[in-house]
Amino acid sequence: MKFTSLTAVAMPYEPVNVDTDQIIPARFLKFPRKDGYGKFLFHDLAEDPDFILNRERFREAKILVGNRNFGCGSSREGAAYALFDRGFRSVIAPSFGDIFYNNCLKNGIVPVRLSEGECTRLRKLLNDHPGTQLTVDLEKQLVAEPGGETHPFTVDGFHREMLLKGVDELGLTLTLMPQIEAFEKGYAAEAPWAVRGSEQML
Amino acid sequence: MGSPRTLFEKIWDRHVVLRREGQCLLYVDRNIVHDGAFHAFANLARRGLKVRRPGQTFGTPDHYVPTVSRSPADAPTAEIRRMVETFADNVRAHGIPAFQLADDRQGIVHIVGPEQGITLPGFVLVCGDSHTSTHGALGALAFGIGQSENEHVLATQTLWQAPQKTMRISVEGKRQDHVSAKDLILAIIARIGAGGAVGHVVEYAGSAIRAMSVEERLTVCNMSIEAGARAGMVAPDDTTFSYLAGRPFAPKGAEWERALAYWKTLPSDPGARFEAEASLDASRLEPMVTWGTSPEHAAPISAAVPSGPPRAHEYMGLAPGTKLEGLKIDRVFIGSCTNSRIEDLRAAAAVVRGKKARVPAMVVPGSGLVKKQAEAEGLDAVFSAAGFEWRHAGCSMCVGMNGDLGRPQERIASTSNRNFEGRQGRGARTHLMSPAMAAAAAIAGCLTDIRK
Ligand code: SF4
Numbered sequence: 001m002k003f004t005s006l007t008a009v010a011m012p013y014e015p016v017n018v019d020t021d022q023i024i025p026a027r028f029l030k031f032p033r034k035d036g037y038g039k040f041l042f043h044d045l046a047e048d049p050d051f052i053l054n055r056e057r058f059r060e061a062k063i064l065v066g067n068r069n070f071g072c073g074s075s076r077e078g079a080a081y082a083l084f085d086r087g088f089r090s091v092i093a094p095s096f097g098d099i100f101y102n103n104c105l106k107n108g109i110v111p112v113r114l115s116e117g118e119c120t121r122l123r124k125l126l127n128d129h130p131g132t133q134l135t136v137d138l139e140k141q142l143v144a145e146p147g148g149e150t151h152p153f154t155v156d157g158f159h160r161e162m163l164l165k166g167v168d169e170l171g172l173t174l175t176l177m178p179q180i181e182a183f184e185k186g187y188a189a190e191a192p193w194a195v196r197g198s199e200q201m202l
Numbered sequence: 203m204g205s206p207r208t209l210f211e212k213i214w215d216r217h218v219v220l221r222r223e224g225q226c227l228l229y230v231d232r233n234i235v236h237d238g239a240f241h242a243f244a245n246l247a248r249r250g251l252k253v254r255r256p257g258q259t260f261g262t263p264d265h266y267v268p269t270v271s272r273s274p275a276d277a278p279t280a281e282i283r284r285m286v287e288t289f290a291d292n293v294r295a296h297g298i299p300a301f302q303l304a305d306d307r308q309g310i311v312h313i314v315g316p317e318q319g320i321t322l323p324g325f326v327l328v329c330g331d332s333h334t335s336t337h338g339a340l341g342a343l344a345f346g347i348g349q350s351e352n353e354h355v356l357a358t359q360t361l362w363q364a365p366q367k368t369m370r371i372s373v374e375g376k377r378q379d380h381v382s383a384k385d386l387i388l389a390i391i392a393r394i395g396a397g398g399a400v401g402h403v404v405e406y407a408g409s410a411i412r413a414m415s416v417e418e419r420l421t422v423c424n425m426s427i428e429a430g431a432r433a434g435m436v437a438p439d440d441t442t443f444s445y446l447a448g449r450p451f452a453p454k455g456a457e458w459e460r461a462l463a464y465w466k467t468l469p470s471d472p473g474a475r476f477e478a479e480a481s482l483d484a485s486r487l488e489p490m491v492t493w494g495t496s497p498e499h500a501a502p503i504s505a506a507v508p509s510g511p512p513r514a515h516e517y518m519g520l521a522p523g524t525k526l527e528g529l530k531i532d533r534v535f536i537g538s539c540t541n542s543r544i545e546d547l548r549a550a551a552a553v554v555r556g557k558k559a560r561v562p563a564m565v566v567p568g569s570g571l572v573k574k575q576a577e578a579e580g581l582d583a584v585f586s587a588a589g590f591e592w593r594h595a596g597c598s599m600c601v602g603m604n605g606d607l608g609r610p611q612e613r614i615a616s617t618s619n620r621n622f623e624g625r626q627g628r629g630a631r632t633h634l635m636s637p638a639m640a641a642a643a644a645i646a647g648c649l650t651d652i653r654k
Binding site: 017022026027029032075077080095096098107158159161170173176183191196 | 219220222223224225227229231238241244249255256257258266281282284285322324325330331332345346347348349350351353354357358359360362364366396397400401427430432453457461464496498511513601602603620622623624625628
């Protein structure tokens with residue numbers, strides 16, 4: 001999925017250690033993706049009409065500014081599906097659950113690590129002025145505030161390239177099959193038990 | 203030769219197929235799939251791809267399986283039943299070796315892998331489940347992946363990954379009686395925080411880890427993810443090797459000797475550098491329980507609820523200052539990939555023997571083989587006589603995807619690994635603890651100090 005630069009309303013989300021069970025409760029994971037996962041986003045919390053996601057000013061939000069260890073816990077990719085299907089294309093936080101971070105990258109959501117101070121500043125800005133737009137520029141690797149203040153970030157070169165060009169990662173790896181097979185041959189000679197099929201042991 | 207390397211670096215380096223702009227294409231030795239993997243199979247089908255190395259893939263259904271019987275027909279809804287059936291269809295279609303429900307060897311992915319010797323030292327092992335960190339207890343690099351990553355592994359037997367940083371957690375000293383591996387890992391998480399090891403692979407070291415059984419090490423590594431670490435590891439040693447010897451999928455004969463020689467080269471070299479270090483004195487630990495909605499909200503049973511996020515206090519219905527000991531509970535769950543192995547069930551049964559549970563309680567063994575072993579030892583009779591339900595293997599009330607759920611506001615003493623809001627059912631309040639502590643809570647009807 002392609003991503004170059006995005007300017008959109010950003011929604012602040014204060015809690016630390018937001019786990020993927022909050023982002024999407026387990027009972028919704030059995031549904032096919034084509035049904036759309038947007039309605040499951042923060043489902044149980046969103047039943048409260050005052051929940052931030054329900055506020056008019058954040059209806060069009062495409063960027064979420066969170067707090068420490070955002071997306072910790074379960075590996076459920078449904079968390080990334082729910083964010084994406086609801087319209088989010090970038091999540092900014094001081095740190096992320098590692099699996100969630102990767103799941104974002106594979107689903108066209110740019111995870112941006114900024115310092116704790118920067119995230120606090122951005123959330124304050126968004127709380128004080130709901131509806132404020134931020135820019136996430138992956139080309140320049142910058143988050144920009146409307147006032148012109150910018151915050152540099154980095155995404156590893158490999159995934160940055162993939163997102164900028166909209167390259168399909170699995171498609172790319174399939175072109176590397178000769179290298180994978182050569183590796184496998186060498187490895188099999190050293191550790192035959194590792195590459196042997198286990199069917200016969202059943 | 204070369205500079206000293208950590209266990210993690212040795213395994214990582216051995217599996218790099220190629221590097222590209224900060225990412226490594228890693229070769230994967232084993233990929234374990236479960237009934238939550240249907241998105242990956244659906245995506246494969248959409249692209250018209252096959253599983254490249256079915257023999258290096260392994261399947262067992264766990265998240266959605268009924269625990270009241272072995273019949274998918276006993277799933278509480280048609281949708282849940284379909285999950286179990288879809289899994290069976292997927293592994294059959296791709297020729298993936300798998301244990302189905304009727305097979306005694308079926309169970310929770312993270313129980314079955316080590317139990318069968320599918321997990322081996324030096325392996326890169328992945329599974330579409332965050333608690334894959336469990337398998338690192340055998341000296342493997344094992345981590346959870348998402349379903350897009352799973353699709354990639356199924357199609358190519360490789361995965362793009364950024365190298366992780368390393369963290370060593372050294373635990374010295376001897377645990378006191380009634381202080382379990384679960385208490386140790388809860389204390390570590392309370393110390394470093396739920397995000398304390400984000401971006402790191404943790405190696406557990408020190409005399410307290412060396413002295414542990416493999417099953418105890420599995421419990422510790424299991425909850426590494428609860429401190430933010432994607433993987434936890436313990437260097438393979440004689441304890442590891444004697445655990446693995448003779449397991450069905452472990453190498454045999456001359457190949458075993460060859461593998462053993464390799465495995466013995468894996469432990470971190472003296473002088474190897476870790477990017478972060480932490481340490482803990484095992485002799486000072488007490489039995490632990492969680493009081494809030496993050497695994498870092500853990501405290502000794504002798505403590506009172508500390509102050510914390512108001513939302514956690516509100517959800518748990520617990521004001522700061524409330525004594526943990528004596529807190530009334532409504533239900534007990536003994537199970538999950540953290541604590542459903544035979545040693546866990548023995549520890550719980552020892553507490554329960556000859557007594558009666560005051561609240562509904564259930565025991566869900568981690569695999570059909572654990573269940574069989576427990577029955578051979580008469581543990582099922584001990585639990586049943588005390589009024590505990592004795593179930594079939596699966597994830598069950600750890601996450602409730604199969605319908606085994608707690609009710610709103612129900613306070614549950616649980617041996618699982620996550621006390622997140624809604625984890626065991628909407629509004630259900632989870633207190634994590636060891637099997638012995640959960641068993642004692644069932645008998646007392648409240649959180650209680652197993653040492654008394
Ligand atoms: S027992 Fe719980 S934590 Fe373990 S794999 Fe199953 S649902 Fe996940």
